Amino acid sequence: MSPIEEFTESEKQKLNWLQKLAANYPDVTATRLLARGYAKPEIRSVRNIKPSIFRRSMYFLLSLTLVTWLSLLITLGDQRTPLAVYLVFVPFFAFGSVSCMLVVFGKKLNYTIRIDASGLMVQGIFTAWGEIVETAIMRQIRSRGQSRYLVIIKRDGSAGKSDLKLFGISDRKLASAIEYYKAKAGK
Numbered sequence: 571m572s573p574i575e576e577f578t579e580s581e582k583q584k585l586n587w588l589q590k591l592a593a594n595y596p597d598v599t600a601t602r603l604l605a606r607g608y609a610k611p612e613i614r615s616v617r618n619i620k621p622s623i624f625r626r627s628m629y630f631l632l633s634l635t636l637v638t639w640l641s642l643l644i645t646l647g648d649q650r651t652p653l654a655v656y657l658v659f660v661p662f663f664a665f666g667s668v669s670c671m672l673v674v675f676g677k678k679l680n681y682t683i684r685i686d687a688s689g690l691m692v693q694g695i696f697t698a699w700g701e702i703v704e705t706a707i708m709r710q711i712r713s714r715g716q717s718r719y720l721v722i723i724k725r726d727g728s729a730g731k732s733d734l735k736l737f738g739i740s741d742r743k744l745a746s747a748i749e750y751y752k753a754k755a756g757k
Contacts, residue, residue, distance in 0.1 A: 572704075573703050573704045573723040573729075574598050574600055574704055574706055574721075574723070577598060577706070577721060577723060577729050578595075578596060578598045580729075581596045581598070581708070581710075582595055582596070594710065594711045595710075596708050596709070596710040597708065597709045597710070598706050598707075598708045598721060599706060599707055599708075599709075599741075600704060600705070600706050601705045601706060601707060601744075601745035601748045601749055602745075602749055603745075604707060604741055604742050604745035604746075605742065605745040605746040605748070605749040605750075615686060615687075616684060616685070616686040617684070617685040617686065617747050617751065618682055618683070618684050618685075619682065619683040619684075619685070619737065619739055619744065619747070620682050620683075620737075621680055621681070621682075621736035621737055621738075622736060622737060622738030624738065632666075633666070633668075636663045636666045637663070639663055680736060681693045681694065681732075683720070683732075683737075683744075685747055685748060685751045686751055687699075687751055687754045687755045688755065689701075689702075689755075690702065690705070690722065690748070690751075692720060692722065692730070692732045693732055695730070697722060697724065697730075699751075699752055699755040700725075701724050701725055701726075702722055702723070702724060702725075702752075703723045703724060703725055704723045705720070705721065705722055705723070705745075705748050705752070706720075706721040706723070707719070707720060707721070707734075707741045707744065707745060708720075708721050708731065709741075717733070717735065718733075718734040718735070718737075718741065719731045719732060719733055719734060720732045720734055720744070
């Protein structure tokens with residue numbers, strides 16, 4: 571069994587009964603298969619891939635809107651406003667704005683991918699090409715759309731999964747950049 575098949579099986583074990591019933595199994599595709607037939611990336615010594623500014627700004631604007639509505643609700647409220655309005659809307663707005671701000675400023679989703687001839691750095695963790703057995707892109711259907719992950723399978727059998735939620739780069743373009751630098755390293 572290949573490392574990607576083993577990783578896929580381990581991800582299938584993590585699914586709950588409803589996901590198994592709906593057959594929402596993860597689709598894991600090796601980057602070498604995704605990069606086939608795609609044009610070579612721009613030739614640089616190092617490729618830094620950053621989260622999309624547009625996607626980060628959408629979450630920031632959403633949280634700013636929620637905070638604005640919350641402040642308007644508090645400042646425009648008078649003595650005739652029922653307490654139930656505050657008890658319902660204030661926690662909702664606070665939760666919404668805090669969760670959006672965590673997406674914008676949190677390091678779990680907001681990181682840079684650095685690719686060069688020596689290896690791959692994801693979320694501040696460097697992995698040399700010699701330690702990597704396989705790289706893949708995993709797509710999995712979630713309640714609202716599709717989640718994408720960069721999967722790095724190492725020689726020791728461990729696999730790292732990094733969320734690509736804020737990245738605007740296509741799967742094929744990311745895969746071609748990874749495969750270009752992997753070939754440049756001689757792996």
